[in-house]
Amino acid sequence: MNTGTRRRFLATSLAALLAGTAGAVLYPLLRYLAPRRTDTAQQAVRIPLAEIPDGTAKFFDFEGKPAVLVSSKGKLACLSAVCTHLGCIVQWQKDREEFRCPCHGGRFAIDGTVVSGPPPRPLARLPFTVANGSVTVG
């Protein structure tokens, strides 16, 4: 084998091995940095009814994102608290019986529908059940 062929063979093999090493470093690196898939998916949240007097709203974490449970005129509603416009968290306005987003003034009714402002979609409704004096979301 002449020098030229030998050099090409060695160079190619070396390059391949080094590329393999780079890949072998990249995989653990990406897995290390990837957000952790915790068990927040499908994790039910239980809230005692006593914590939501009439006219008030309670904010809590559900499946990794803020949600709100509100009691108004004897009715309960459970919605995602993330405004559908640009992702800010909505606030409950007790006197107006509606949600208001502090970022751009979007307003939502208690059932999540958009009353006014820039939000394009209603707030997502979350399933819940009431039993034994507490609300179970999810």
Next chain:
Amino acid sequence: MIRSTIRHIALAALILCLASSIAIGAVVVDTAAKPPATVCLACHGSQTGPGGIPVKPWQGSVHAAGGIGCQDCHGGDPKDAVNAMSPARGFLGVPAEQGIPAFCGRCHVGILEDYLKSAHGRALGKGGPTCVTCHGSHEVQKVTLEIINEKRCSACHTYERAARIKAAMQEVERNLVRIDGEITRLKQEGVDTDAWGKQLFAVRNRYHRLFHNVDVALVRKESAAIRGELDKLDDFLSRTDEERYRRKIAGAFAVGGFLVAALLAHLLAKSYD
């Protein structure tokens, strides 16, 4: 020339100084701090009569290793020399023989319960054993099955019954010791064994407590239940070991790859020379 010689001599002298100063053995600075001492140890530690007897045995005990001091059993004030042994500060003194189980039972509640129900407990005050008979008073060690032996148990009756209980406990005890060793080994390799260590501790206590009933049938029944717990621990151990084995295989490939690459680079370099 002269300057260079002087410099060389100075150099040699400095080296000699360093070497000889090391040869001068001197006071070794003791850098290990001692744990905070109680007034109990301050007095009793320097007594030569009966008052000083418990100190050394306690220092080598499992109680001392776990941070249990004189005041934890005997009460009193460990910080105040004047009132250290005052009943007003909760000092209990030395328990009478019949009061020993209750004395130890303030912490070892479950064992006291089992003991009192057993033949040993019923013989308390009538020549029967107390906690101290088998475990000692101050020299208490971490329990092994060897605490049940012919010399100790045949003091009052034949060894045959104790031997049967001991035999029934051998297998589980062997596994407990083995798993304990494995968990210690893994801990030393950086594995988070906290939760499993605590579980083993609980199982071990639950098991060792059994003996105090001195009831072979009960021991056999509980052994079966505990075996289930130990299986879970064994499962964790084998999963961890498997994972570590896989890491070693990956490591072998990595090291091998580097060596081959080093060889290739070397040969490639040679081809250019």
Next chain:
Amino acid sequence: MNPLQKLHTWIDVRIGIDALLKKELTGYLLPRNINAWYSLGSILLVLFSIQVLTGILLLVYYVPDAEKAFQSVTFIMNQVPFGWLFRTCHAVGSNLMILALFGHLLSVLFMGSYKSPREFNWLSGFVLFNLVMGISLTGYLLPWSQLSFWATTVATNSVGVVPVIGEQLVEFLRGAKSVGPPTLSRFFVLHVVVIPATIAGMIGLHLFLLKRTGVSLPPFGLSDTRNAWRGEQYRYEDHPDGIPFFPNFALRDLSSILLYLALFGTVVFFLPNLFFPAQAFVPADPFQTPDRIKPEWYFLPNYQTLRILPSELLGLAVQGAAMTFLALLPFIDRGTERHPLKRPLFLTCCICGILTFVGLMIWGHYS
């Protein structure tokens, strides 16, 4: 011209990359008798890069708070995917870096490369050596284990023997009278920002000086091994009949680096506990000193010196003298001879020094 050639020309007419590559790589000539010891510098560079990379990764999950530090490291070792790998690389890398540093220092000593005109290089290297010791000391505390806590207590205690200001110095270093949360905070800042940035700057200076003066000529395989430098004016030391850096020596460098990485991998995967005694996995307890706590192996000679000399001040003074001597070596040893076997006094002192150092280390380990 194909697109790649067009791109190449576009770049070249703007920054003259061809001329640059020729000057730095293919046209950069190294002495023919260059040996493998000369690769230790690039190995150290690779090592430092690995430490920075793994350090950054650890920073993603590590919490520099005394209550949470140990638990965050346990989390990295057990829960984070491949966390064990990056943490072990970082810990092993720090120890091997010091080993490689010693090798680099000794090879420069033996080949007389510290002599004129390379005094600046030696001094910057000496500063780098101290900085690496400093970064190792500060990093050691961060896991907040029993080992971390008490080794740091012992190490910071030794500063207290400086006369007059000793006690204040210790308190300043620790941020409090004894090692605690303030110590962790300042050691964290030092370890993550201050010292790495300084090291990077010093490496830049070190490499600039190397390029400016020119690579030294190894004294092996030559008939005349004396230093040719006359010192009447600045002159770049070139090697006109030498071998090109690229691809010849670069490949030899690469081969040495890969060999080192094989060693690194062996320790990381098969001997991870070489640098982790049992106390490294027990959380720090300020009220309970473990038995026989000692600093890491590279501080054992210092530690043992302090222990055996009659007064700690003398111990510190002796070490200070030794380090000063090492720093000023190019000014003390002005002989022109560079081959180690032709410098008997130097060789004797060097070997005595190494034996003393290693002897103290072993003694420190077993006592």
